[in-house]
Amino acid sequence: MRKLSLRLRIFILFFTVSVGGLVVLNNVFQDKHNNIHDALSKMELSSSLREIRQASREDSLKAQSLMRIYSEGKAAVNIALSESRIMTSLVLLIIIVLSTAIFLIVISRINKPLKELKNATDQIRQGNFSVHLSEKGMPEIRELKSSFNFMSCELEAVQTRLLIAEKEMIWKDLSRILAHEIKNPLTPIQLAIQRLDERLQTDPDTVNDILKESLSIIAQEVENLRLLAQDFSQYARANQPALELLDPAEALSEIVNSYLSNYEIKLDLAENLLIRFDKTHFYQIITNVLQNAIDACEENPKIEVKLYKERSYAVLSIIDNGKGIAEEDLKRIFEPYFSRKTKGTGLGLALVKKLADVNHSIIRVKSSPGEGSNFTFIIEEKSP
Amino acid sequence: MFDALGSKVFSTVVALSMLLFSSFKGNDPAISQFQLSKTDSYLYVKAQLSTAFENDFPSIFASGVPVNIHYDLDLRGANGYHGKRRVTNRISYDLATGIYEIRKEGLPSIYSKSISEVLHEAAHLEVAIPYNREWGELKVKLSASLPKVYFKELGKQMDLMVLWKYKKPGASGSIDLRRLD
DSSP states (O other): OOOOOHHHHHHHHHIIIIIHHHHHHHHHHHHHHHHHHHHHHTOOOHHHHHHTTTSOHHHHHHHHHHHHHHHHHHHHHHHHHHHHHHHHHHHHHHHHHHHHHHHHHHHHHHHHHHHHHHHHHHHHHTTOTTOOOOOOSSHHHHHHHHHHHHHHHHHHHHHHHHHHHHHHHHHHHHHHHHHHHHHHHHHHHHHHHHHHHHHHHHOGGGHHHHHHHHHHHHHHHHHHHHHHHHHHHHHHHOOSOOOEEEOHHHHHHHHHHHHHTTSEEEEEEOSSOOEEEOHHHHHHHHHHHHHHHHHHOSSSOEEEEEEEEETTEEEEEEEOOSOOOOHHHHTTTTSTTOOOSSSSOSOHHHHHHHHHHHTTOEEEEEEETTTEEEEEEEEEBOOO | OHHHHHHHHHHHHHHHHHHHHOOOOOOOOEEEEEEEEEOSSEEEEEEEEESSSSSSHHHHHTTSOOEEEEEEEEEEETTEEEEEEEEEEEEEEETTTTEEEEEETTSOOEEESOHHHHHHHHTEEEEEEEOOGGGOEEEEEEEEEOOEEEETTTTEEEEGGGGGTTOOOEEEEEEETTSOO
């Protein structure tokens, strides 16, 4: 059976207690009225008084006067009793109708702002802190709405402050990383230039001996700077994917082939699977995770790439035998600029997570320090 | 019009409240045997009030205070309104002799010791109204009411409509006055 609403339960309670009490009270009054009426109908004096009218003229007049007073009194009491009974029940009916109407009005005046509050809290829950309620209605409700408005204003202010603080923190981190990453290649470039300059000052004839090496260093470091700029650019651009049907086995084979000459990578790929994914994003994800796997293995890397079907999903795992990730770091590996590696920007896995998200795939990581890591992607399989 | 409507609404609310919350019997007056007939010169209206005086009224009549019962006739023809007529039956009681007098307009008084005869006569209406043939099709509305009575010995005025639960019984009918019988 459907549960009664709070409003209906309060109404039933109100009706049972107040109206029931009034009806019982009315029954008591009506019963007493009936008793008086019955007693009154049995009171008869006129015929007895009439019989003594011949005693004397004076007595007769007295008797007639008494009879008039008594008869009028009896008639008046009869009418008053009837009127009282009618008015009692009429007043009771009016009380019931009015109290029910007032009750329903009050309930609706409480219910409406409560609904407003519920909708407003829903909006707050969804992150809209700018919601503001009009402070109308009963004083208690006005007070409640006022408190709510104050709370939403405070939340909005806190959210703004947090956003500012977060932005500031991001800029600080970014500045620190950028300064560090730019400074790293700049130092060898500066040293190479200084070395060439010194040789030109001291022994210009032998400058060719170090020219090739210095230029190579400069070129390498410039390439590092270009890669750094590319990483940042990719992370910033990873928004709308260009989804297309993709054979993940084919794409994985293609990516892994370029590594096979240097590394031992085992492939176990199920065929005839199709996914809807941005091809560039797929390549970026696999390359990043694979490179991380290689970097995690200091010597003799053994990497396994698996692709298989599970229910209606394509499951892709990249497993390495590297140093693994500490439990406290596992929660942070997808945060931008978080890295335990000595090189890199810390944007690699953040980019992987972002690209996985925009392509509607799920990413899971299992890792034990000293045993290796397993990065698994679950992607919905699509028929052609 | 608003008075009549207000009175009907009030009596309906009273009847509803009595039905729901009271065992009070009172009286439920209704007009029965409403008849319209005519001769060459007069329109005759006959009617009987039923269940109007059985409860409480015997003690009111026996109080010695004269009680009027009003019958109001509303005459409306095809070509216009022809006014109201009020006919009153008056009941009075002589406390010294124990005899009731029933006085009806245009008729000799009736004397009786029997309360049942008094109640029957008080409830009976028979009136002759002169008419013009030009009135044509005449609609007649009849309603009965009770006045407020003044208890001289008590110095108190009371509304007898309480005993009818504020309900004014009514009936209506029509008669073609141009038609020759």
